[in-house]
Amino acid sequence: MEQVLLARARGLAEAGVLAQAEEGAEWAVTGQAQGQEGLVSALHAEKKSNIKEEHPVII
Structure with missing residues (x-):
């Protein structure tokens, strides 16, 4: 009986x-x-x- 409980x-x-390993993954x-x-x-x-630097907007 004890072996069954241990198993x-x-x-x-x-x-x-x-389960913890799967959750961690x-x-x-x-x-x-x-x-x-x-x-x-x-x-x-x-x-x-970069686009703004190459083509600045002039207002």
Whole structure:
């Protein structure tokens, strides 16, 4: 009986570790996607800035 309980506890612990690992991987992917979006936004802003410098608007 004790071995069965230990086996169940071990199985639950392993399942918990796997769930945490999967959640961590999801967070990593989400963070990477957000980082890429930020990089794209920064590149667009830089491009707009360069265009304004090359072609200033005269009022």
